[in-house]
Amino acid sequence: MSKILGIDLGTTNSCMSVIEGGQPKVIENKEGARTTPSMTALAKNGERLVGASAKRQAVTNPEHTLFSVKRLIGRRWDDPEVQRDLAFMPYKIVKHGDGVAIRLGDKEHTPEEISAMILRKLKEDAEERLGEKVTEAVITVPAYFDDAQRNATKVAGEIAGLNVRRIINEPTAAALAYGFDKKVGQKILVYDLGGGTFDVSVLDVSEDTVEVKATNGDTHLGGDDFDRRIIEWIIAEFKKQEGMDLGKDPLALQRIKDAAEKAKIELSTTQQTEVNQPFISSDANGPKHLTLTLTRSKLEEIVGDLVEKTFGPVRSALQDAKLGKEDIQEIVMVGGMTRMPLIQKKVEDFFGKKPNVSVNPDEVVALGAAVQGGVLAGEVRDVLLLDVTPLSLGIETLGSVMTVLIARNTTVPTNKSQIFSTAADGQTSVEIHVLQGERPMATDNKTLGRFILSDIPPSSRGLPQIEVKFDIDANGILHVSATDKATNKKQEITITASTGLSKDEIERMKKEAEMHAQEDEKKREYIEHRNIAETMIYTAEKMLRDAGEKVTAEERKEVEEKITALKQVMEGDDHAVIKKAADELSESAQKVGAKMYASQEGQGAQGGQEAHGAQGAQGGTEEPIDAEFKEKNEDKPSENN
């Protein structure tokens, strides 16, 4: 069965996607671009152009270059929107029955036929990329499209040789791409700021449908308006500096457009950018250079009112849906312009929660259409829907630190094991405290369960090898086991609620981790230094004991002094001082250790190996690692302090 093509037939740009290996994937067009301008043209030589090539000749062939035909599709001649466009569009729109047609050369075409030209290009390019025939498609339309407009879009698909399996709403597709169709009972707001239009939709997800509760927008507000503002600002600034109007110079204008686009993109990640276009023009006094600094705050000032303008429709849509902004559980951002940090921030401020931006906003609708296509083709049914662990899972180790075994966002089923050891000499039992969360300190995370592995043969700390294994099965059930490798004694626990957290709970935990990131990092560092220092003391003392007569009194004294010094500073809280003292002890101990090795190869290996093990902490899973257990009933943290 051939693939079903998901098509986002946009007003300015179109995008297509198919399911591959259970996942939606954008298909590049013949020119290697991921989106295709929704433009067609009749070139002077009679050739029909579609996509980028149509766009490239638009300036010199405006009457025969058609764009934004989506604004006309399925509309009646007397529709106010059509009457409004008559004045705007450089191409000729004529009455055709009750509807409209567009004159291209000496022929008249319906908007369906024009859209079909775009769809046909997408179809053919997809066939070339996929190496197989594509005959079926899912096409998206704005939520506010009426039956006539939907039908006309379907007809366009059929003219293009596509069997249109379904017409779906763009906001629904965006929600599908995020997998939100499974969030039964949730209200989702889709904020779609495209090239030339702004749409906002409120969705209500139920058992088997995604219902559009309300839709609103502004048909003449989009990314192009933002670009225009930046270009105007650059032209005005240059005029102020040089008294010259660059707006009339086609090359200068092209360079300014490119520079404005570059500045806009750069300011999404930086606070300031340079607009640098040397030799942009010249007058009697010689060449002129365009050099400007554009800050993010200036950009936000230039376009601030445009951003504000989008919130009118957002409020109206909420009102129509009879919902408050607090009723919205998810916000999905669509359209390239939503990458702008100001827009994301304003949306976040308005709703008090972060909008979803992780799926490319230029592609999210097409990806969703492909997902719908996949469902229709049965591809998605065959593919097991794999879940991910929403939060990290791990155990508590020395110093009340959480050591992560399975990081968050790991796809399940999965398993991971790591070898740990004891924290004290003669320790015969370890407590496995299973934790969930993103904070480095055990106490800040959620306890999922605890169990004790006892009857470990008493030995020096760091010697026993205890393998802890985490296994999450496909149902999200977590099995944790601990095995003493020496005796093969095993204890385990099964936790069923490992992924059963509510969305809010997960969000709260993630947010807390973000909020406390800095102090947590400091705390973690502090404990790490203390742990290293403590291991250092233990190793050095053991070494001196084992060495006996092999060390001179002088050497012994030096190490002992350093040990005392380190113990002293460990009573305090300054981890920089602790680290320094530990480093000093390590240096002295290493000198002695090296000497012992030299004098007696082999026999003294034990102590040396341990010292090494303690320092080379984050090694593989084969070696005992530094993250040791605290023993049950033993107040390890306080002992460490």
Added chain:
Amino acid sequence: MSQNDQPLSEPIQEKGEESTIEHQCEEYLTGWKRALADYDNLKKTLGEEKESLRNILHEGVLLRLFPLVDHFDQALRYQPKNEDPALQNWIKGVLLVRTQLEDVLRSLGAEPFGQSGEIFDPSMHESAGSRSDAVYPDQSILEVLQRGWKIKERIVRPANVIINIHVETTNA
């Protein structure tokens, strides 16, 4: 026969259960095989994607360098009309730097294109405006504002041009 029929009914039922289990096993095995195949294919795709990512990065770097050549060209467009040999020699030096830059880009696989006199082709040229000149053919390029660049025959930046539109044909 009727007596024999009775006990036979049980094994038939068992067989039914068995076939359900068999069917299920088959389904699981298919799913497993599919998952392994998906993984294997993913590894291949990742290899290809790595290659394409490398190309994209390469292209991204080149795209940022093209404006430098443009700016050199712009600088030369506005070169002072002064016969002073010292200045002319200096300009010659700047021209050499420009040539050097273009050579570097060529050695990295980029090829400039777009010449006056060529016929306008929107698959590789972008028109920024038009003039009318009866001397040259209709739709020919009168001026190249910015040259285009291709990498391995793929147009990564169209040439920006002013084209010739014969007045009598504009009304067609």
